[in-house]
Amino acid sequence: MDTTRIALRAIISAAFVACGLGAGAACAQSTFPPPAIQAEAAVGQKIAIWEQSNYSVLCRDLGTPTFQLESKPALGEVMPEWLSYTVPTGQRCEDMKFSGMIVWYQAGQVPGTDVVVWRVGFPREFGTHTPNTGDHRVTTTIVIR
Structure with a gap:
């Protein structure tokens, strides 16, 4: 495993530690x-601009x-x-x-400011009465130095 992936896994783990200490719904x-x-x-x-897994407080993959x-x-x-x-x-x-996902950005060879717009959605657990969260639109600005 390369060092970028190891560092990223540590960041994800830290985020979930913080999440695990709070209330489930608020954390989600x-x-x-x-x-x-x-x-x-x-x-x-190459940088990770966002990462997340998708599971419930009942330990079910969503x-x-x-x-x-x-x-x-x-x-x-x-x-x-x-x-x-x-x-x-x-x-x-x-x-x-x-299940989880990482959104990566690979910078090109020219310095400047790049803007990208993307959507992420989270399925919900089958059989629950809680609706899914819908798509989340994200505008990402990356400064390349």
């Missing part, structure tokens, strides 16, 4: 992407998050990566695997 709401994200990248650098690119970046490339997230030991649902 706070983990959706914000409407706007700002990031920086070096020329040619399905693979959906991704739709609305506007392509001019100076780089955006790509989703679907993955299997393993909950760290000591947290609720420990050692269980759930």
Whole structure:
């Protein structure tokens, strides 16, 4: 596993530690992407602009998050990566695997500011009376240095 992926897994684990300490419903709401994200990248650098798994407080996989690119970046490339997230030991649902996704940005070779718009959605657990959250539209601004 490369160092970027190891570091990213540590970030995801930290986010879920914080999530596991709070109330389940409030935590689920706070983990959706914000409407706007700002990031920086070096020329040619690949960065994670957002990551999330999709499971309930009852330790049930809620399905693979959906991704739709609305506007392509001019100076780089955006790509989703679907993955299997393993909950760290000591947290609720420990050692269980759930569906997840990382949205990556690969900077090009030209410095500047890039803007990309994308949507992410979260399926819900079959049989529940809770509706899904719908799509979340995100505008991401990346400054390439």
